[in-house]
Amino acid sequence: MSSNLIQESAPHDLSVSTTGKVMRTLILTLIPALAASVYFYGFGIIITMLITTVSCVLSEMICLKLRKKKINLIWRDSSALVTAVLLGFTLPPLLPWYLSVIGSVFAIVVVKQIFGGLGQNIFNPAMAGFVFLLISAPLPMTTYVNAMPDAYRIISPSRAASIIFNVDRSASELDINRQISKLDYLDRFPEKEQFRIADGYTGSTFLVDAKHEQPERNVQGFVAENAPDLSFYTLFARVVIGVCFLLGGAVLLIRDIIDFRIPLAFLGTSAVLTTAFYLAAPELYLAPWYHLFYGATLLGAFYIMTDPVTAVSKPSAAWIFGCVIAVLFVIIRNLGGYPDAVAFSVLLGNACAPLISVMTRRREFGQGFTPENIND
Numbered sequence: 001m002s003s004n005l006i007q008e009s010a011p012h013d014l015s016v017s018t019t020g021k022v023m024r025t026l027i028l029t030l031i032p033a034l035a036a037s038v039y040f041y042g043f044g045i046i047i048t049m050l051i052t053t054v055s056c057v058l059s060e061m062i063c064l065k066l067r068k069k070k071i072n073l074i075w076r077d078s079s080a081l082v083t084a085v086l087l088g089f090t091l092p093p094l095l096p097w098y099l100s101v102i103g104s105v106f107a108i109v110v111v112k113q114i115f116g117g118l119g120q121n122i123f124n125p126a127m128a129g130f131v132f133l134l135i136s137a138p139l140p141m142t143t144y145v146n147a148m149p150d151a152y153r154i155i156s157p158s159r160a161a162s163i164i165f166n167v168d169r170s171a172s173e174l175d176i177n178r179q180i181s182k183l184d185y186l187d188r189f190p191e192k193e194q195f196r197i198a199d200g201y202t203g204s205t206f207l208v209d210a211k212h213e214q215p216e217r218n219v220q221g222f223v224a225e226n227a228p229d230l231s232f233y234t235l236f237a238r239v240v241i242g243v244c245f246l247l248g249g250a251v252l253l254i255r256d257i258i259d260f261r262i263p264l265a266f267l268g269t270s271a272v273l274t275t276a277f278y279l280a281a282p283e284l285y286l287a288p289w290y291h292l293f294y295g296a297t298l299l300g301a302f303y304i305m306t307d308p309v310t311a312v313s314k315p316s317a318a319w320i321f322g323c324v325i326a327v328l329f330v331i332i333r334n335l336g337g338y339p340d341a342v343a344f345s346v347l348l349g350n351a352c353a354p355l356i357s358v359m360t361r362r363r364e365f366g367q368g369f370t371p372e373n374i375n376d
Contacts, residue, residue, distance in 0.1 A: 019077045023077060023078035029252060030303070032248065033299075038152050040148075040151055042154065044145060044160040045093040047157065060108050087129050090299070091103065093160070111124075242292070245301075248302065249302030261318035263301040263305065266323070269323045277330070295340035310350040311350075324356070
């Protein structure tokens, strides 16, 4: 008996009719954050995201071919594109190309397709790929571009590509350092005539510096007695990008694509816990607003934790799920070895999701009733 019915993977019962439309809507809401990232950090993120996109799509195509599935599933569900975009946002913009390829292949092949494809994976593919790279290559995975004025001009597409693909790397870095020191910052800070650029235009993040107690190093990667203080500019960049994530998340909430309970529970619990840590020992722990805007906190809250495949579906479970991830997030960031704990807390939350779903499962109709208490 033939049937024309098409079986779709999660998510279901949404105002947007198909999984593919949901995924493509999600990608479109990330365009403002991508544009802001290019403005403040240069074109490296675009090239890295193109690498992850090609790698994820090709990996998905090969796996579907080996599993004798239709290749058009790549466009129909667009989940590989979402994985590529989310992974591109979390990777350092100037990460060597082969590491981006390795992380993408691991996310699609090992985390997603080996478990059965979309709707069957138990861990978020993008976060699993990020953690795999972080553990395998910790030095390049913790070296990010520092926010700087006119970054989109200084780290142009050609210069970013020359670094990512290791084409005349030393000459590219020397040229950019010369551009930064002589053309840009001296004009913007005439009262600060002498300063030295450390680590070129890259360096550890603010969270890493704060974690390892390096007060002499500011958040841009500059070290000098008379170095211009751009910490406010870096904070401004993070706030702008964070607002873009918030606006994109608001669109997803309005269109009923994500459950508001998960980001609300996560951000609310995180705010309470980080405030408690800060009030208890302000000399050891960062203020709550740093935890909110630095790292991938807002990206994780609206775009990663709400993944319908690896999260929970019931309203009561969603509150618990968000709170569990928040507790793990604060513990790892404040007390653990990794300053940006979103990826680890999300993966641990994914592991807890089945148990949370079982604990909040509704009682089956008629279960627990006997003829004696049926009228109670």
